Amino acid sequence: MAVEIRKHPDAPDRETLQNLLVEPVSVEEIEREREDGRVLVEDNVRERDDLDVIAYLSPEPDGEDAVSVGVGLYRLVQLFGTPQISDYHAGEDISWRTDETFKYLFRARREEADEDDDLPEEWLFTVHDSHVRYAASVAEWRDEDGQFTADDPLALTTYALAQQLVVEPVEAVYEDILF
Numbered sequence: 001m002a003v004e005i006r007k008h009p010d011a012p013d014r015e016t017l018q019n020l021l022v023e024p025v026s027v028e029e030i031e032r033e034r035e036d037g038r039v040l041v042e043d044n045v046r047e048r049d050d051l052d053v054i055a056y057l058s059p060e061p062d063g064e065d066a067v068s069v070g071v072g073l074y075r076l077v078q079l080f081g082t083p084q085i086s087d088y089h090a091g092e093d094i095s096w097r098t099d100e101t102f103k104y105l106f107r108a109r110r111e112e113a114d115e116d117d118d119l120p121e122e123w124l125f126t127v128h129d130s131h132v133r134y135a136a137s138v139a140e141w142r143d144e145d146g147q148f149t150a151d152d153p154l155a156l157t158t159y160a161l162a163q164q165l166v167v168e169p170v171e172a173v174y175e176d177i178l179f
Contacts, residue, residue, distance in 0.1 A: 003052060005054065005156070005160050008053050017157070019112050020157075021110075024080050024104060025106065025107055037143065039141070039143070039144060040124075040126075040139055040141055041139065041140060041141075041142050042137035043138045043148055043150045043155060045136055045137060045138065045159040046133060048149075048155065051156065053156070053159060054133065055133075055136075055159060055160075055163035056163075056167075057134055057163070059168055069129045069132060069134045072134040073102055073129070075166040076165065083102045083103055085103040099130060099131050100130065101129055102128060103127070104127045106162075107122060107123070107124055108161060119153065124139040125158045127162045127165070134162075134163070135162075138154055138155055
């Protein structure tokens with residue numbers, strides 16, 4: 001049984017997450033990397049059997065019913081606009097797709113360096129759906145496609161950070177409704 005990321009014994013605490021700056025990677029940077037022949041490779045944290053974690057999209061760690069990826073996508077669109085990974089355009093043939101329908105690419109940076117910290121100063125991660133669940137992957141640009149496995153502290157921090165982006169409702173302008 002998967003463990004909720006906030007209850008995982010090796011997951012970072014909220015204070016650690018507060019010291020991280022997250023920003024979307026620009027479409028221009030993504031296109032430039034692809035034009036240079038580089039491929040974005042990912043380690044899907046939600047799919048890793050050795051970590052066995054899941055992200056509930058509720059402010060409370062016991063909100064097991066709050067797993068709808070649609071809520072996460074809606075909040076990401078509210079905060080950042082539509083996903084900037086351009087592989088899933090409406091009206092185009094996307095029959096090649098497996099289980100992902102959207103993907104954001106973010107850059108995370110530490111605001112304060114700590115020598116005892118297992119995290120790099122900067123890294124890339126994607127937020128996407130995976131088997132109809134909210135997921136995150138540690139990502140990096142490489143010259144050729146392949147697999148890699150991120151270090152456990154980085155993987156857990158990435159998933160916790162991706163969850164933290166969307167667990168709190170965003171107040172909509174229309175009728176003060178929380179989404």
